[in-house]
Amino acid sequence: MSAEPAIKIVKQEKAKRKQxxxxxxxxxxxxxxxxxxxxxxxxxxxYDTDSLPEGKVEEIxxxxxxxxTDVVEWSFVLDxxxxxxxxxxxxDSTQIWFSTDNRDYVIIDAPGHRExxxxxxxxxxxADAAILVVDGEEGVQEQTRRHAYLLHLLGLxxxxxxxxxxxxxxxxxxxxxxxxxDVKDYLATIGISPRFIIPISARNGDMISARGxxxxxxxxxxxxxxxxxxxxxxxxVSRPLRFPVQDVYRFQGKRIIVGRIESGILRKGxxxxxxxxxxEATVTSIEVWPEDEDKVEARPGExxxxxxxxxxxxxxxxxxxxxxNPPMLSNVFRASIFWLSQKPLKVGNSYKIRYGSxxxxxxxxxxxxxxxxxxxxxxxxxxxxxxNTVAEITLRARDxxxxxxxxxxxxxxxxxxxxxxxxxxxxxxSMEGYADQRRRKxxxxxxxxxxxxxxxxxxxxxxxxxxxxxxxxxxxxxxxxSTLAMAVEKALFEKGYATYVxxxxxxxxxxxxxxxxxxKDRSENIRRIGHVAALMADAGLIVLxxxxxxxxxxxxxARRAAGEKYNELYLAAELEICEKRDPKGLYKKARAGEIKxxxxxxxxxxxxxNPEMIVDTAHQDVETCVEQIVAYIERQIALGDLADEExxxxxxxxxxx
Amino acid sequence: MYKYLDELEAKSVYIIREAYNRVDPMCMxxxxxxDSTALLWLVRKAFxxxxxFPLVLLxxxxxxxxxxxxxxxxxxxxxxxxxxxxxxxxxxxxxxxPPATRSAMRKTEGLKSLLSEHNFKxxxxxxxxxxQGLRAKERVFSPxxxxxxxxxxxxxxxxxxxxxxxxxxxxxxxxxxxxHWTELDIWRYxxxxxxxxxxxxxxxxxxxxxxxxxxxxxxEKNITFPVESPASNIEExxxxxxxxxxxxxxxxxxxxxxxxxxxxxxxxxxx
Numbered sequence: 031m032s033a034e035p036a037i038k039i040v041k042q043e044k045a046k047r048k049q050x051x052x053x054x055x056x057x058x059x060x061x062x063x064x065x066x067x068x069x070x071x072x073x074x075x076x077y078d079t080d081s082l083p084e085g086k087v088e089e090i091x092x093x094x095x096x097x098x099t100d101v102v103e104w105s106f107v108l109d110x111x112x113x114x115x116x117x118x119x120x121x122d123s124t125q126i127w128f129s130t131d132n133r134d135y136v137i138i139d140a141p142g143h144r145e146x147x148x149x150x151x152x153x154x155x156x157a158d159a160a161i162l163v164v165d166g167e168e169g170v171q172e173q174t175r176r177h178a179y180l181l182h183l184l185g186l187x188x189x190x191x192x193x194x195x196x197x198x199x200x201x202x203x204x205x206x207x208x209x210x211x212d213v214k215d216y217l218a219t220i221g222i223s224p225r226f227i228i229p230i231s232a233r234n235g236d237m238i239s240a241r242g243x244x245x246x247x248x249x250x251x252x253x254x255x256x257x258x259x260x261x262x263x264x265x266x267v268s269r270p271l272r273f274p275v276q277d278v279y280r281f282q283g284k285r286i287i288v289g290r291i292e293s294g295i296l297r298k299g300x301x302x303x304x305x306x307x308x309x310e311a312t313v314t315s316i317e318v319w320p321e322d323e324d325k326v327e328a329r330p331g332e333x334x335x336x337x338x339x340x341x342x343x344x345x346x347x348x349x350x351x352x353x354x355n356p357p358m359l360s361n362v363f364r365a366s367i368f369w370l371s372q373k374p375l376k377v378g379n380s381y382k383i384r385y386g387s388x389x390x391x392x393x394x395x396x397x398x399x400x401x402x403x404x405x406x407x408x409x410x411x412x413x414x415x416x417x418n419t420v421a422e423i424t425l426r427a428r429d430x431x432x433x434x435x436x437x438x439x440x441x442x443x444x445x446x447x448x449x450x451x452x453x454x455x456x457x458x459x460s461m462e463g464y465a466d467q468r469r470r471k472x473x474x475x476x477x478x479x480x481x482x483x484x485x486x487x488x489x490x491x492x493x494x495x496x497x498x499x500x501x502x503x504x505x506x507x508x509x510x511x512s513t514l515a516m517a518v519e520k521a522l523f524e525k526g527y528a529t530y531v532x533x534x535x536x537x538x539x540x541x542x543x544x545x546x547x548x549x550k551d552r553s554e555n556i557r558r559i560g561h562v563a564a565l566m567a568d569a570g571l572i573v574l575x576x577x578x579x580x581x582x583x584x585x586x587x588a589r590r591a592a593g594e595k596y597n598e599l600y601l602a603a604e605l606e607i608c609e610k611r612d613p614k615g616l617y618k619k620a621r622a623g624e625i626k627x628x629x630x631x632x633x634x635x636x637x638x639x640n641p642e643m644i645v646d647t648a649h650q651d652v653e654t655c656v657e658q659i660v661a662y663i664e665r666q667i668a669l670g671d672l673a674d675e676e677x678x679x680x681x682x683x684x685x686x687x
Numbered sequence: 688m689y690k691y692l693d694e695l696e697a698k699s700v701y702i703i704r705e706a707y708n709r710v711d712p713m714c715m716x717x718x719x720x721x722d723s724t725a726l727l728w729l730v731r732k733a734f735x736x737x738x739x740f741p742l743v744l745l746x747x748x749x750x751x752x753x754x755x756x757x758x759x760x761x762x763x764x765x766x767x768x769x770x771x772x773x774x775x776x777x778x779x780x781x782x783x784x785p786p787a788t789r790s791a792m793r794k795t796e797g798l799k800s801l802l803s804e805h806n807f808k809x810x811x812x813x814x815x816x817x818x819q820g821l822r823a824k825e826r827v828f829s830p831x832x833x834x835x836x837x838x839x840x841x842x843x844x845x846x847x848x849x850x851x852x853x854x855x856x857x858x859x860x861x862x863x864x865x866x867h868w869t870e871l872d873i874w875r876y877x878x879x880x881x882x883x884x885x886x887x888x889x890x891x892x893x894x895x896x897x898x899x900x901x902x903x904x905x906x907e908k909n910i911t912f913p914v915e916s917p918a919s920n921i922e923e924x925x926x927x928x929x930x931x932x933x934x935x936x937x938x939x940x941x942x943x944x945x946x947x948x949x950x951x952x953x954x955x956x957x958x
Contacts, residue, residue, distance in 0.1 A: 054691045107820075125816045125823050127869055136867075148844035152826075155846030276701070277708045281735060290701050319735040332693075333700040335735065346708060370844055384849050446849035453844045453851055639708070 054262050055127075059138040059154045061181065062163035063171035067194040071163060071232040072126065072139050073104025075253075078239035081128035082107065104232065125153075132258045140177075147176070147418045148370045151456070154181060159188035159260045161253070162213075166193045166205055166229070170212045172404060176418075179403040182220045183366060183420060183458065185440060188260045189217075190226045192253060197231040201244040219406055226256045265330040269293035272357070272434065272442055273350035274386035275304070278640050279335070286317050286335040287344055291328050292386060292441040294352075296336070298326040304348040305357050305432035307590065311338035341594050345586075345640050347388040349432045349442070357432040357442070358466035362395065366422050367415070367457030371449050374414035375423070382448040383425070385459075386441070388432065392425040429583070435461045490570040496527055496667040498567035500592040501659075504579045504638060505601030506630045507616055508608030510647040510655065511576035514601065517656045519574055522663065529572040532559055547627060553584050560588030567595045572667055580635040597666060599659065600641040603648035605630045689875045695868055696729065696876070701848065702827055702864040703733040703811070707740070709852035710809030710860055714801075716958065717742040717769065719750070719758045720905040721884050723813035725873050726865050728882045730811075731765075740811075742769040745797040747790075749907035757885040772801045787910040788948045795956045799835050802859055809860040812958050817869040818935060821953050826850075827866055833857040835956035861958075870935050871928045878921045890919045903935055 060068045073090075076082050090106045107126075126137050140153035154160065160181050164174055181189060191213050199205035210227045217224055228237055229248050236242030238253045251259070271294030279286045296302075296313065303310045316325045317335035328334045338344075349357055369375050380393045399422040400409040415421040436443030436458035447455040491497040501518075503511040515531045522529040538545075542558055545551040556579050563573045579585050589596040608630065609617040620628035627633040643662050645655050706713060715730065715738075717723045730738055744758065762769050774797030780789045801807070816823040826842055828850035843851040854860065865873070877884055890901040893913070900913035918924040949957075 054694070125867075127817055149842070152842075152845050276704050279734070281737065286735070288704055290697065317735055319732050331697050333697045333704065333733070444847055446847060451851065451853045451855065453846075453849065456844075456846060456849075 055134045055136050056159060056257070056260060056262055057136045057138060057157045058159045058161060058257060058260075059140055059157035059186075060161045060163060061140050061150060061154060061177040063165065063168070063173040063177075064141075066163045066165040066168065066171070066174070067232050068163050069105030069107075069139055070103070071161075071192070071194065071230070071238070072137055073107040074232045074235055074238055075137065076107060076126065076128055077104065078235055079128050079130065079254075081126075130254055130258055135257065147368075150177065151180060151184070151368065151370070154186065155184050155456075157186060158263055159190070159257070160186050161257075162189060162191045162224075163194050164191060164209055164213055166195045166209055167198045169209045170216060174213070175216055176403045178217055178222065179220055179401075179406075179420065180368060182222055183368060185436070185444075185458070189222060189224050190228065190253070190256045190260075191217075191224045192228045192230045194230055194232055196229045196236065196245060197234050201229075201231075201236075203229075203245075203247045206248075226251060228253055228256060266293040266440070267295055267329060269439060270355035271296055271300075271302075271350070271352050272386070272439060273302070273336075274388060274442070275344055275346055275348045275350065276333075276387045277346055278344065284317075284337055285341065286337055287350075288317075288333070288335040289350070289387065290333045291330050293330055293439055295330075296328045296334075296350075301353050302338070302350045303353045303356055304342060304344050304350050306359055306430050307343060307348060308356075309342040309344070310353060311340040311342050313337070314339050343589055343593065343596070347386075349386065349388065356468070357434045357439075358461060359430040359468040360433050360461065360464055360466065361428070361430050362424065362426045362464055363431075363433055363435075364398070364422065364424050364460040364462055364464070365445060365457040366420070366460065367445075367447070367455050368420045369415045369417060369455040371452065371454030372417055373449060373454075374416045375421070375447075375455065376414045381454070383445045384448070385443075385445045390427050390429070390431050392427045395424040395426045398422045398424060430467060433459060433461065435459050487568050487570070491669060494528055494570045496570075496572070496669060497595075498570040498572060499595045499597060499663070499667050500563045500567045500573045500575065500588070501597050501599055501663060501666075502563070502579070502585065502588060503574065503576045503599050503601060504585060504641075505603065505647070506605060506608045506635055507578060507628075508611045508613060509601040509603040510645075510652070511578070511601055513652060514645070514647070514655055514659065515574040515576040517652060518659050518663070521656055521660050522572060525660075527572055527667070528570060529574065530566060532563060532566075532573060532575040532577075534577070537562075549627070553581065556581075556584040557587055560584075560591040563588065564592040564595070567592055572663060578629050578635070580629045580633065582636045582639065585638065597643065597662075598638050598641040599643045599645060599662075600638045601645050601647045603646075607648045688879050692872065692876050692879060695865075695872055696732070698867060699726075699729045699864040700733045702862065703730055705848075705850065705852075706809060706811060706828075706860075706862040706864070707733070709850075710862070712740070712805070712807055713809035713811065713862075714741045714743050714770070714805065714807050715811035716798075716813070717744055717758075718813070718905070719744065719754045719761075719885065720813075721877060721888060722815065722865065722868075722873055724761075724884060725868075725877055725880075725882055726811070726813040727765075727767075728880060729864060738765075738767060742767055743801060743810075744769060744771050745774055745794045745801065746771050747774045747793050747797070747907050749790075749909055751887060751905070751908050753885055753887050754905060757883075761883065770801075770805075772797055772804075775800065784951070785948055788952055790907065790910050791952055791957060792955070794958065795835070795952065798956060798958075802835070807859065809862055811862045811864060813865050814863055814958055815868050815870070815873075816866050819949060821950055822866075825863055825866055827863050828852060829861040829863065830854050831859050831861060831956060835859075837954050837956065839954065871925065874921060874925050874928060878925065884921075887913075888924065890916050890923075 060072060062068050090102060093106055094103055128135050138153040138157055140150040162178060164170060193206050193209050206229045228250060229245055230237040230253060236244050241252060272292040273289050273296055274292060275287055276289040279288060298313055298316055300313045301310060302313060313336050315337045316328055317337060318325050351357060375394060377394050377397055380391055383390055383392050397412040397415060400412055400415060401420045402409055403420060434442045443459045445457060445459060446453055503515055505511055512533055515533065519529050519531045537559055542555050545555045556577060559575060559577060563575050566573045585598060612618060616625060619625045620631040629635050645658060647655055717727060774793040777790055777793055780792045784792060814822050824839060826845045831837060887902045887905060890899040893900045898915050899917045901916045901918060902913050916927060918927045
């Protein structure tokens with residue numbers, strides 16, 4: 031590559047290359063209207079701080095020369111995509127590193143073109159601070175306003191405005207004043223007061239690292255000085271503890287609940303409560319690798335595992351907190367959102383939302399405001415929210431969700447919305463106008479009291495020689511539920527256990543005779559079975575239930591009904607295999623359209639996320655599967671330490687006498 | 688030491704656990720280099736010492752002997768499950784590509800055959816944003832179309848640590864847990880955690896020229912070359928990186944053949 035200085039670079043006094051400080055990084059996003067010079071500014075920042083790789087300047091000079099431009103296009107540093115070089119626009123956000131004397135920076139370049147708003151958000155959402163670039167000649171434009179509004183919605187507090195291309199307006203202070211005033215006025219209406227508005231020329235390098243000679247009238251800080259004055263967000267250590275469960279691992283008999291601390295501090299020995307189930311247990315250890323017995327405390331941002339003193343029903347999405355200050359519970363909340371999908375958001379539509387690891391289906395109850403980011407007017411048409419617009423909406427869920435409003439918890443108070451496979455929008459939660467329903471979470475009828483039995487499960491278990499339990503077989507039609515349940519029942523019976531199979535034949539014809547196959551009836555069917563199974567297990571039986579039970583929410587209810595006696599056995603066999611088996615000829619009928627809403631064909635099967643046992647019924651024969659299941663059940667129902675608690679036995683005698 | 692690494696580490700562990708929960712079956716590409724070995728360490732952190740999915744070496748038969756030796760030792764020491772997957776020969780590659788790019792394309796094709804053979808829905812890869820302009824634009828969870836291509840002009844939005852983890856049958860996901868790390872971060876972390884790495888990274892005297900040379904990035908012998916450097920241990924490497932401006936991939940010939948050769952490689956499914 032030719033090193034001859036073909037193209038002139040306006041030289042500024044260059045800072046000596048800064049060493050990476052090894053301190054915490056500050057992530058800065060650069061936003062603004064298309065063509066106002068964002069990428070150019072970054073190229074220049076890197077050049078001025080001597081952060082470009084060796085040979086890069088020469089490479090860019092050569093590319094510029096080939097393309098017939100006579101000035102160095104600093105944006106070529108970042109616009110690495112061929113398509114971007116050709117059209118001279120940034121398509122996707124990119125990241126690049128540089129350092130000053132004070133700290134290390136990650137610069138996020140976000141595209142200014144309207145079409146690429148989703149990429150701008152992807153970039154800006156990861157930032158600690160923002161630089162809003164405004165063209166000194168063109169002034170405030172459409173994307174200047176939209177980006178500023180989104181920064182505000184994304185919760186970015188530290189914003190510096192740069193008025194770029196001052197060289198094009200002859201470095202005139204009046205031109206600067208006019209644009210600066212416009213920017214300030216707009217930002218004021220959305221509640222942002224920028225601490226710094228800096229006149230710069232990215233092309234010439236004025237007021238970026240060096241002050242340059244062209245704008246002696248400006249007495250404020252240079253861009254680098256401004257960046258160095260920004261601060262990293264403080265960790266939310268003093269907020270209430272939030273520990274969303276990411277997964278549950280079973281390693282060598284240990285049940286380890288993993289997740290990331292989003293706020294507060296978790297300590298070994300703390301009493302935790304998991305919402306929305308509200309069960310409580312005490313932290314017995316904080317698990318990290320390599321093992322560290324001194325690990326007794328975890329702070330925001332840490333990805334850890336914990337063990338508890340009791341086996342609670344805890345799964346992905348549950349939110350751990352201390353028993354004081356748990357999240358609110360509600361099935362309705364408000365959100366200020368930005369919408370990114372081609373398909374408009376409409377009232378009555380359902381979307382999947384996620385916050386932390388919690389996932390839920392919600393329905394749009396109302397669109398309360400559609401905001402025009404240009405003049406901030408409330409648009410009269412509230413039927414839908416179109417792509418790239420912002421709005422305020424009310425969302426409703428089927429069950430109670432653990433909720434923290436954004437003002438209480440920045441990390442869990444924001445949702446991402448999915449439409450089908452795609453992330454289609456996002457926003458921040460508000461509970462304005464809605465009450466915490468936590469206190470109302472008790473049985474519907476106040477007049478039902480649980481009757482205290484004189485005998486309990488442990489007593490019954492000791493008499494029977496084994497515990498009761500619910501073994502919930504779930505899987506597609508044809509995965510082997512009934513076949514295995516019957517075979518397992520027989521095997522257990524022959525070994526002397528008290529056991530019973532619940533299946534379609536003995537349930538649908540009696541207890542659930544009034545139910546059909548609509549989603550609602552299916553759900554009710556499973557609810558009743560869940561409770562029947564729980565009662566029978568409490569009575570000491572080993573209950574084997576054999577139902578497709580395709581919905582996670584339904585299985586979750588069954589689990590709640592039986593508590594720790596519940597065991598989910600996932601009979602894993604791919605659809606193709608089940609369909610090939612088709613023991614009752616049902617798949618054929620479903621394919622022919624004779625049966626509607628058939629699981630796997632035109633109705634979904636939601637795989638268990640965290641079953642107690644996965645049985646590979648696709649590749650193992652019945653005998654092997656039965657052996658595995660029986661062995662598993664025998665482990666679960668063994669009396670264990672119940673067998674030698676003599677003291678309890680005396681109590682039983684008391685009761686009997 | 689280097690407290691800021693805790694934050695990078697926690698983020699990676701979170702991503703790895705997220706992938707394990709959402710994507711099944713999954714594998715991890717282990718090129719035996721410093722990045723994917725540090726990544727492997729992070730996987731063991733995430734699963735408390737375990738590696739609950741197979742590792743894959745896309746083998747062209749052209750890795751340096753030291754690399755194979757290092758792999759064999761670590762597999763034994765850490766009790767790893769590693770699939771050695773052979774890549775198709777160079778004659779089968781697109782002949783319009785420049786020679787080194789063509790050679791790199793073998794890995795792309797090897798990956799495709801791996802995916803169809805094992806039906807993996809997700810592949811964890813140890814790429815970083817600071818390596819190369821194109822990788823800087825990557826997503827953490829990055830979908831590939833059915834033919835393995837990367838639609839870089841229309842990537843899904845990704846923010847607030849929420850990822851797109853579901854996709855149509857037949858497509859697959861690339862998962863990039865160390866995208867936010869830099870080369871310097873990796874070396875500082877390797878030192879702090881005492882992670883083993885291949886000797887080729889350390890300078891030794893080149894017999895022909897008498898100069899001190901080391902590999903900054905490990906690739907196949909035909910397309911990767913050592914660079915001049917006196918750094919003969921990790922401390923010296925860290926010091927060198929703190930003061931140098933040379934690109935990490937300077938020793939990779941395929942990146943420079945034409946202006947867009949790396950872009951063509953990646954669009955077709957290269958790591």
